[in-house]
Amino acid sequence: MNVLILEDAQYRIKDFRSALPFAKIVKDVDSCIEQLEKQGWDLLFLDHDLDGQAFVDPQEYNTGSEVVRWIVKNKPEIGRIIVHTHNSEVAVDMVVELLRTGYKVERKKFLSLNLEQFVPTEPYDYENNE
Numbered sequence: 525m526n527v528l529i530l531e532d533a534q535y536r537i538k539d540f541r542s543a544l545p546f547a548k549i550v551k552d553v554d555s556c557i558e559q560l561e562k563q564g565w566d567l568l569f570l571d572h573d574l575d576g577q578a579f580v581d582p583q584e585y586n587t588g589s590e591v592v593r594w595i596v597k598n599k600p601e602i603g604r605i606i607v608h609t610h611n612s613e614v615a616v617d618m619v620v621e622l623l624r625t626g627y628k629v630e631r632k633k634f635l636s637l638n639l640e641q642f643v644p645t646e647p648y649d650y651e652n653n654e
Contacts, residue, residue: 525644529569530556530588531608532576536634540569543639553590560594564601567642570618572609582614592618596625605629608637 527547529540537549550556552574559565572588573580582589588609595602605627607615615631622629 525566525642526563527567527569527642528556528559528565530574530591531569531571532574533571536571539639544642546644553586553594556591557594560591560598560600560602564603566603568602568605570605570607570609572607572611572614572618579611580614582617587614588618589614592621595627596621599625602627606637607631608634610634 525546527544529537529544529547529549530551530553531537531540531549532551540547540549548559550559560568570588570591572582574586574588580587584590588607605622607618607622607629609615609618610633619629619631
C-alpha cells in the first residue's frame with residue numbers, strides 16, 4: 525500500500541510514523557506535488573495549514589488547498605484521500621472540490637483517525653518502499 529501524508533506538525537508526524545512506518549511523509553506543497561507526479565498512491569492524507577500556522581487563507585500557496593488545486597488540474601492516480609486538517613471551514617471546500625473531480629475523499633479530524641485501520645493486512649515490503 526502506497527501512502528502519502530502531507531503534514532508538518534511533529535506530534536502528528538510521530539503518530540503517523542508509529543502507525544504507518546511505510547508511509548511517505550512530506551511537510552510542504554512542493555514535496556507533496558513532487559511525490560504525486562512520481563507515482564500513483566493508494567491513500568493520501570492532506571493537512572491544510574502548514575509551516576506551523578493555523579487557519580491559513582486557502583489562497584496561500586503552501587497549503588493543502590494548493591495541493592487540491594494541483595490534483596484537480598492534473599488528476600493523478602489516488603485511490604482514496606483523507607482531509608485531516610483542524611481547519612474545518614477549508615476542509616469542507618477541499619473535500620467538495622475533490623469529490624467534484626471524481627476522487628474518493630472524506631473528511632476526518634486527526635484526533636478521530638484510527639490510523640491502525642490503514643495498516644495493510646497483507647505482507648508489506650517496508651525496505652523497498654520509498
